[in-house]
Amino acid sequence: MAVPFAQHVNAASEIFERYHGTGFFSVKLSQTSPPEQSFLPFWVVSATVHSTIEQAQVGRRTIRTHYNPATKRNESRWDTDWAWVPTKHQFTRDYHPLGHHKLQIYASHRYRRGLVESITTGPALESAVPFTPSLVDSEFRRIDPFTIYPNTALRFAKSYIQSTEETFADEYLRKVYNMDETRFLKVNIQLENVVVSPVYYSAYIFSVNYMGRTLRTFVNGQDLTVGGTKAYNWQRSAITSAAGMATIMAMTGGIGWGGASGSFWIGIVLPTVTVSMLTLYYPIISLYIRDLMQQHEIRSMAQDSSAWDEDWVKGYAAFEYQERRRTWREEKANQSSWNSNSSNNDLKGYYRSLNVPTTATQSEIQSAFRGLAMKYHPDRFSDQEEKKQAKVKFQSISAAYSVLRDPKKRRAYDHSGTA
Secondary structure, eight states: OEEOOOSOHHHHHHHHHHHHHOSTTBOOOOOSSOOEEEEEEEEEEEEEEEEEEEEEEEEEEEEEEEEETTTTEEEEEEEEEEEEOOSOEEEEEEEOTTTOGGGEEEOOSSSOHHHHGGGGSSSGGGGOBOOOGGGOOSTTEEEOOOOSOHHHHHHHHHHHHHHHHHHHHHHHHHHHTTOSEEEEEEEEEEEEEEEEEEEEEEEEEEEEEETTEEEEEEEETTTOOEEEOOOBOHHHHHHHHHHHHHHHHHHHTSSSSSHHHHHHIIIIIHHHHHHHHHHHHHHHHHHHHHHHHHHHHHHHGGGSOOHHHHHHHHHHHHHHHHHHHHHHHHHHHTGGGSOTTOOTTSTTOHHHHHTOOTTOOHHHHHHHHHHHHHHHOGGGOOSHHHHHHHHHHHHHHHHHHHHHTSHHHHHHHHHHSOO
C-alpha cells in the first residue's frame, strides 16, 4: 500500500515557508533547491492487546502535623498513605495505526526517525491505496527501500503499547480507588492478531544548509503534515534574555556580591551569551543527539530476527537474476543499439537509463531502479505496441542496474566503459 501524492509541490513549499517563518524566535529558512519527491517506507502495526495489572500500590496524600526537633515546633507537611491493590485488573483493547500514529514506524535509516515520523500524525493513512506503477508517474519521484526488519518495528510498537498501557493503568487505578498516586505498577501485556504491514508515504523533502549541516523538512504529500528540524533566531533570543535578566537584577537588587559589575557580567551577560549560543547551535546539537540515537538503534537491530529479510530478498533477487540473465543475452546480441552519443563517463548510457548522476550512491541507484522497473514492467501494459516499447525500456534499465548495483562492475564500467 502507499499514500499517494495529492498536493502540488507549490502547496508543500508554502507549508515549508510557514513552518520556518512563523513565530517571534523562528528563522526564515530558504530552500536551496527544489524539494525531493520520495515514497518513504513505513511499517504499520496493528494488534489486539490483553493487559493485566499484576501489582500496584495506590496512595492518598494527606496533611499531617509533625514535631520538628530542630525548630522545636509542630509543622504540617504532606504524607502519602499507601495500600496494595487487592485484585488483578484485566483489559482488552485494539490498537490501530490510525488511532496511534506511533504505530507507524519509519522503516529506514536514511533519515532521522523522529523527524520523519512527524508526517504520520495526520489522517493521510486513510488514503492508502495499492502501490501501482501509476503512482510513480514522474521521473522526479523515487522509492526508498525498507532497511528495518518488521521484527524491529514490532519491538518499537511493543514498547509504545507497554508505555501506553502503563499510563492507562495509572489513570484507571487512581480513578477507581479515588486515590492520588500509584507506585510499584507492573503491567503485563500480550499481543494477538498482530499485523505488520509495509506502507509507503509520499513526502516532499526540503534540504537547507545550516552551518555546514543539512537540515531537512518533511512535508506529507497527501495532507501536508510537516516535521523537521527548526532553527531559531539567536539575536532575538539574546535580546529577550538580556531584557529579562536585567529586569530580574533590578527587581532583586543584583546577585548579592560583586556589586553592579558582578550583577552585569554574571547576572546579565553570562546568561545572555549562554542562551544565544544554545539557540544558535540548537539544530546542530539536536542532529548530533539524533545521530547517536540512530547509531544505537542500528546496533540494537542485530538482536532482531531477519528471517523476513531472507525470504523477501531471495524472492526479489531471483526475479532480478532472471531478468539480468535475459537482458545480458539480449544486450550482447544488440550492442549496436546503445546510444553512441553517451558521455565518456557513461559510454553505454547506464546512468542515463536510470536517470541518476555518475556520483549516485548505491541506495539512490537501487531506488531509481525500483521506481523505473515498476513503471515500465511489460506486464502492466495490455497494448502490444506499448508492451513492446516497455520491454525495450525495461531491458535497458535492467541492464544498467545489473552493472551499477555491483561495486566491482561499476568501477570497471566507470574506468573503461565495459563491465
